[in-house]
Amino acid sequence: xxxxxxxxxxxxxxxxxxxxxxxxxxxxxxxxxxxxxxxxxxxxxxxxxxxxxxxxxxxxxxxxxxxxxxxxxxxxxxxxxxxxxxxxxxxxxxxxxxxxxxxxxxxxxxxxxxxxxxxxxxxxxxxxxxxxxxxxxxxxxxxxxxxxxxxxxxxxxxxxxxxxxxxxxxxxxxxxxxxxxxxxxxxxxxxxxxxxxxxxxxxxxxxxxxxxxxxxxxxxxxxxxxxxxxxxxxxxxxxxxxxxxxxxxxxxxxxxxxxxxxxxxxxxxxxxxxxxxxxxxxxxxxxxxxxxxxxxxxxxxxxxxxxxxxxxxxxxxxx
Amino acid sequence: xxxxxxxxxxxxxxxxxxxxxxxxxxxxxxxxxxxxxxxxxxxxxxxxxxxxxxxxxxxxxxxxxxxxxxxxxxxxxxxxxxxxxxxxxxxxxxxxxxxxxxxxxxxxxxxxxxxxxxxxxxxxxxxxxxxxxxxxxxxxxxxxxxxxxxxxxxxxxxxxxxxxxxxxxxxxxxxxxxxxxxxxxxxxxxxxxxxxxxxxxxxxxxxxxxxxxxxxxxxxxxxxxxxxxxxxxxxxxxxxxxxxxxxxxxxxxxxxxxxxxxxxxxx
Amino acid sequence: xxxxxxxxxxxxxxxxxxxxxxxxxxxxxxxxxxxxxxxxxxxxxxxxxxxxxxxxxxxxxxxxxxxxxxxxxxxxxxxxxxxxxxxxxxxxxxxxxxxxxxxxxxxxxxxxxxxxxxxxxxxxxxxxxxxxxxxxxxxxxxxxxxxxxxxxxxxxxxxxxxxxxxxxxxxxxxxxxxxxxxxxxxxxxxxxxxxxxxxxxxxxxxxxxxxxxxxxxxxxxxxxxxxxxxxxxxxxxxxxxxxxxxxxxxxxxxxxxxxxxxxxxxxxxxxxxxxxxxxxxxxxxxxxxxxx
Numbered sequence: 001x002x003x004x005x006x007x008x009x010x011x012x013x014x015x016x017x018x019x020x021x022x023x024x025x026x027x028x029x030x031x032x033x034x035x036x037x038x039x040x041x042x043x044x045x046x047x048x049x050x051x052x053x054x055x056x057x058x059x060x061x062x063x064x065x066x067x068x069x070x071x072x073x074x075x076x077x078x079x080x081x082x083x084x085x086x087x088x089x090x091x092x093x094x095x096x097x098x099x100x101x102x103x104x105x106x107x108x109x110x111x112x113x114x115x116x117x118x119x120x121x122x123x124x125x126x127x128x129x130x131x132x133x134x135x136x137x138x139x140x141x142x143x144x145x146x147x148x149x150x151x152x153x154x155x156x157x158x159x160x161x162x163x164x165x166x167x168x169x170x171x172x173x174x175x176x177x178x179x180x181x182x183x184x185x186x187x188x189x190x191x192x193x194x195x196x197x198x199x200x201x202x203x204x205x206x207x208x209x210x211x212x213x214x215x216x217x218x219x220x221x222x223x224x225x226x227x228x229x230x231x232x233x234x235x236x237x238x239x240x241x242x243x244x245x246x247x248x249x250x251x252x253x254x255x256x257x258x259x260x261x262x263x264x265x266x267x268x269x270x271x272x273x274x275x276x277x278x279x280x281x282x283x284x285x286x287x288x289x290x291x292x293x294x295x296x297x298x299x300x301x302x303x304x305x306x307x308x309x310x311x312x313x314x315x316x317x318x319x
Numbered sequence: 320x321x322x323x324x325x326x327x328x329x330x331x332x333x334x335x336x337x338x339x340x341x342x343x344x345x346x347x348x349x350x351x352x353x354x355x356x357x358x359x360x361x362x363x364x365x366x367x368x369x370x371x372x373x374x375x376x377x378x379x380x381x382x383x384x385x386x387x388x389x390x391x392x393x394x395x396x397x398x399x400x401x402x403x404x405x406x407x408x409x410x411x412x413x414x415x416x417x418x419x420x421x422x423x424x425x426x427x428x429x430x431x432x433x434x435x436x437x438x439x440x441x442x443x444x445x446x447x448x449x450x451x452x453x454x455x456x457x458x459x460x461x462x463x464x465x466x467x468x469x470x471x472x473x474x475x476x477x478x479x480x481x482x483x484x485x486x487x488x489x490x491x492x493x494x495x496x497x498x499x500x501x502x503x504x505x506x507x508x509x510x511x512x513x514x515x516x517x518x519x520x521x522x523x524x525x526x527x528x529x530x531x532x533x534x535x536x537x538x539x540x541x542x543x544x545x546x547x548x549x550x551x552x553x554x555x556x557x558x559x560x561x562x563x564x565x566x567x568x569x570x571x572x573x574x575x576x577x578x579x580x581x582x583x584x585x586x
Numbered sequence: 587x588x589x590x591x592x593x594x595x596x597x598x599x600x601x602x603x604x605x606x607x608x609x610x611x612x613x614x615x616x617x618x619x620x621x622x623x624x625x626x627x628x629x630x631x632x633x634x635x636x637x638x639x640x641x642x643x644x645x646x647x648x649x650x651x652x653x654x655x656x657x658x659x660x661x662x663x664x665x666x667x668x669x670x671x672x673x674x675x676x677x678x679x680x681x682x683x684x685x686x687x688x689x690x691x692x693x694x695x696x697x698x699x700x701x702x703x704x705x706x707x708x709x710x711x712x713x714x715x716x717x718x719x720x721x722x723x724x725x726x727x728x729x730x731x732x733x734x735x736x737x738x739x740x741x742x743x744x745x746x747x748x749x750x751x752x753x754x755x756x757x758x759x760x761x762x763x764x765x766x767x768x769x770x771x772x773x774x775x776x777x778x779x780x781x782x783x784x785x786x787x788x789x790x791x792x793x794x795x796x797x798x799x800x801x802x803x804x805x806x807x808x809x810x811x812x813x814x815x816x817x818x819x820x821x822x823x824x825x826x827x828x829x830x831x832x833x834x835x836x837x838x839x840x841x842x843x844x845x846x847x848x849x850x851x852x853x854x855x856x857x858x859x860x861x862x863x864x865x866x867x868x869x870x871x872x873x874x875x876x877x878x
Contacts, residue, residue: 030418036773040684043677047701047747050740054712057719112615119612135620141794141859143801145830146630146852149837153845154629180622187619211605234707241709243804244830248837268711268804275718275808289715297712304707390767395691422769432760434779444778445768492764499768 058297061290068284074291080254080270082288083277093254094292097171097264101246102239104175104260105182109239110232112179113186114221117228120187121194122216133188140184148248151177156249169251169263177245182235189234193227194220226314233307237300243268267296336404341366341503341533342387342424347401349382351394355557356382359401362552362562364503369525369534371548371565373541375585379557380537384505386410387535388424389417405503422449425501429508431488433480433495438463438472441480441491442498449499458498465531466494467524486517493524497532504528506536510543522547541581545569553577630856634849642850646816647832651843656851658815659832662731663800663858665819666828669735670742670799675792677739678746679781682788685747686754687776706744713741714808722809729810732822737805742795749791753784786870793866797859803830829855 066074069089077090116136120129156173159166166172197220205215221228251263252273265273274289336343342364349357357379364370372380382391389410391397403410410420434441442459451458459476463469468490472483480491489509496504506525510518525534525547538544544551544565551568553560553576561568561577572578579585588594645655681698689695717737727733757780765775781788806828814835815827829851836848 030771033771033773037684037688040680040688043680044684044689044698046677046743047681047698047705050705050716050743051701053720054708054716057716058712112619115612115615116619119609119616123609123612124616132616132620135623139619139623141797141801141863142626143803143830143855143859145801145803145833145837146626146855149833149845149848149852150626150629152837153633153849154626183619187616211601213605213608214601216608237707241711243709243711244834248834268709271711271715272804272807275714275810281723293712293715296709300707300709301704304704308703388767390763393763393766418769418771421767426767428760428763428767430760432758432764434761434764435783445770448768448770448774448778495764495768 054297058290058294061287062294065284065287065291068287069291078256080265083274083285087284089288091267091292091295093256094265094267094270095295096256097250097254098240098266098268098296100171100260100264101174101178101250101266102236104172105178105239106232106236108176108179109183109186109235113183113231113235114190114228116183116187117190117194118216118221120191122212122220136184136187139180140188142181144181144242144244145248147177147181147245151245151249163261166261167251167263169249169253170261171250171264172260174246174250174264174266175260177249178239178242181242181245182239185235185238186231189231190224190228193224193231196227197223226310230307230311233303233310237303237307240303241268241296241300243272247272267292271296336407337363339365341405342535343402343404344383344387345402345404347383347386347399347403349379349386349391350396350398350400351382352396357386358557360554360559362559364533364535365550366533367529367531368549369529369536369547370550370552371544372535372537372552372554373539373544373580374554374560375580376539377556378554380554381507383554384507384535384537387503387505388426389420390426392417422499423501424503424505425496425499426505426507427489427492427496427509430512431485431492433483433488433491435479435481437477438480438483438491439476442495445495445499462494462498463491465497465528466490467520467527468494484517486513486520489513489517489521490524493521497528501532503533503535506534508537508539511539518543541569541583545581553580555580627856630849630852633846634851634853637846637850638853642847643854647814647835651841651847654836654844654847656829656832656854658818659827659829659851660854660858661818662811662815662826663829663855665731665822665826666734666738667796667800667862669731669822670738671792671796673735674739674743674746674795678743678792678795679750679788681743681747682750682754683776683781686751687772687780702744702747706748709804710741710802711804711808713737714805716740717805717809728823729812729825730823731819731826733809734806734811734826734828735822737809738799738802741802741805742799745795745798746792749794750784750788753787753791754780756787757783786873789869789873790866793862797862800859800862801830801855803834806831807834829858 074089074091076092077088078092079088079090080093081088116132120132124132151173152168155176156166156168156170159170159173201219201223202215205219210218246266247269250266250269252265252269253263254265254270255262257264270292271289274285340363344363345361347357347360348355360383372383374380385391385394386399386403387410391399399411405420405424408415434444436444439459442462443455446458447455460469460473463472468487471487472478472491480488483491489512493504493509510521513521522543525536528534536544536548548565550562551565552562553568553572553574555576560580561572561574563573567573568577569581572581642655643660644657645653646658647656648654681702685695685698689698714737717733717740721727721733721736722729727736761779761783762775765779770778810825811827811831812825815825819826833848833851833855836844836851839845
């Protein structure tokens with residue numbers, strides 16, 4: 001190897017990037033850096049402030065509400081007529097409305113979403129994945145009003161041909177549409193969870209002579225169960241919080257009936273109803289908005305926390 | 320004789336360094352959490368010489384190297400005790416600015432890590448953010464020549480650095496570090512990811528760089544250490560087994576363990 | 587059952603059949619989802635296509651379906667996208683940068699992380715209530731574009747933060763180490779290397795978040811975006827309407843013609859979303875190629 005010559009470049013006209021004489025001690029506080037770090041930290045605090053604001057707002061107005069209405073009437077009463085006389089403040093019809101729509105949606109979306117996830121992760125070729133994945137993204141990106149429209153103009157008329165007694169606004173239509181809405185969520189999140197299961201686990205099972213059905217149901221899904229269950233919970237939480245589609249599809253009638261063919265009102269639909277109307281600030285009717293919202297928020301919060309716990313505690317670590 | 324008042328922050332017990340050493344390691348322990356990775360090490364890095372640190376895998380040589388430019392700060396739970404003297408300061412004293420330290424003590428990593436930018440920008444960026452406002456083109460050329468890469472890239476300075484081969488990328492990383500004109504250049508197994516020809520290129524390079532820079536190189540390649548370094552430190556399991564002139568380490572080592580290692584009986 | 591016995595062979599055949607049926611079932615379910623999307627889009631298109639013309643885009647809403655148009659809603663939505671982007675992108679990306687580059691693993695960072703994860707799951711209508719109480723009432727911003735934009739920004743902030751964090755995490759540590767070793771500060775490194783490298787991923791996340799913001803109706807209803815707006819907003823403090831609100835309003839009417847108008851509005855909304863997503867994909871591909 002020939003030795004390359006160091007080029008003789010006069011150092012005088014090249015300013016040295018580093019002065020060897022400066023102390024390595026902190027000669028000046030880096031103001032720019034500190035200010036930037038301050039701004040970034042401030043932005044981060046926005047999230048804490050938001051949560052605090054939501055909690056404080058909801059709780060304080062709810063406390064005002066409970067000064068006028070007893071909690072037992074609210075939580076256990078079965079008639080909800082806060083906006084007209086005689087006023088009654090039992091929230092159960094709203095909770096029931098939310099419940100049947102959510103359960104209906106879950107019954108539709110969970111099996112189909114999981115089946116899609118299994119198909120995507122275990123059976124589909126890359127080419128098929130490249131088609132289906134964007135389709136799922138599209139489905140997930142469709143605004144909720146569109147689903148409401150779809151319910152009113154397509155789903156309910158279609159249902160009427162099978163069940164002529166069904167009302168124009170009905171819970172079944174809402175459940176179907178919300179189910180379609182949360183299906184992509186379950187499919188995508190579960191697919192991620194199943195894809196994260198290492199190939200070696202599957203190969204081990206196949207090597208023992210198992211069929212694809214057995215490998216999937218006895219090895220892969222159990223291994224990815226935490227992610228799959230978390231996806232169910234997140235989807236349910238989303239269904240509970242869904243507003244516009246259920247308002248359009250299921251109407252505004254608080255109703256404790258078991259029939260899914262009738263109009264009901266969910267908690268979210270009620271909140272919309274109050275705000276669209278002329279409700280004076282500070283009146284009892286205005287306060288019902290916050291009481292229902294607090295209930296809604298609490299339910300979704302609990303579900304989300306449980307789902308996070310499941311993800312963190314029971315996630316399989318493959319190494 | 321009048322008392323000359325120094326800057327008030329001058330410590331009375333100002334550590335004095337040997338005038339021939341640029342870095343002094345004194346009784347240094349390095350911990351990762353509860354784990355002691357480096358145990359009571361002391362030796363000096365002499366100016367304008369190449370000092371090699373050798374030893375079997377996991378002996379703590381990379382950990383020690385990283386502590387010389389405070390790169391260990393980025394490892395969770397890393398803690399350094401003892402004194403690491405540079406420019407008459409302890410690198411780890413509270414009022415030392417680690418960014419300043421890294422300006423003056425550069426590093427080349429095991430795997431080449433050029434920025435996903437052009438060759439030119441890779442080299443020009445470091446000086447630029449440190450306030451350099453002079454003739455950038457000349458600085459880039461000088462650095463590339465020092466790294467023996469100029470000839471190969473002078474016509475495509477604005478091409479992406481990622482298009483270079485592995486050996487070229489590593490020389491680019493060396494040029495990038497040299498553009499800062501560091502007083503010490505730390506090299507962490509710089510050739511272990513490269514082929515023998517690139518390795519030979521870089522070893523030649525280090526001979527030339529020695530005149531202007533001080534180099535500390537960690538290597539698991541004993542032959543490399545024997546070929547190019549002036550001083551060698553042999554570490555095992557966090558301890559410094561022996562530190563001496565390279566020739567002696569490889570021909571007449573003072574410690575039996577050293578002899579066993581360099582003759583290949585383990586490691 | 588002993589290995590190789592006739593019983594086992596028959597059982598094996600049954601297991602294989604079961605597996606085949608299962609696979610077909612999963613495939614059928616998945617493809618029916620595609621079919622469903624097609625049906626939905628088709629339905630909307632044929633309902634609304636007849637009403638799609640220049641008059642529709644350039645008119646204000648009216649009591650008479652033949653004269654009704656979507657101009658104010660479309661302009662309102664465009665205003666909203668702009669303002670929301672202006673507010674949420676800096677704050678969201680800054681938060682992500684803070685969490686990934688500057689904050690340690692300490693309690694402060696953990697608290698913020700948990701907060702963001704929870705905020706991501708809060709129903710959009712609760713954000714509407716928050717916006718109503720804080721921006722419209724407390725800060726007296728009235729039912730303006732600013733109120734709407736601030737509310738929507740809070741809604742999509744968690745989405746932007748989470749997506750940006752993922753993109754930033756994908757930048758290899760070796761790049762950061764290289765920068766630090768040259769005497770760069772954390773911000774210099776983040777600005778010159780981390781942000782540019784994570785830009786495609788961040789952009790994708792931002793567009794997804796903005797798409798969500800455009801389609802959300804409930805928060806806008808809560809803060810009082812009006813449903814019959816026969817003027818164009820001229821500044822951020824003006825009141826406004828938006829596409830989803832107008833669509834909702836039309837769908838709620840009993841007359842068939844208004845349903846068709848709604849369908850036409852939906853088509854416009856979907857076109858806007860399509861353009862945004864296409865832009866995102868374009869930007870992502872362009873910047874990804876530059877980095878290679």
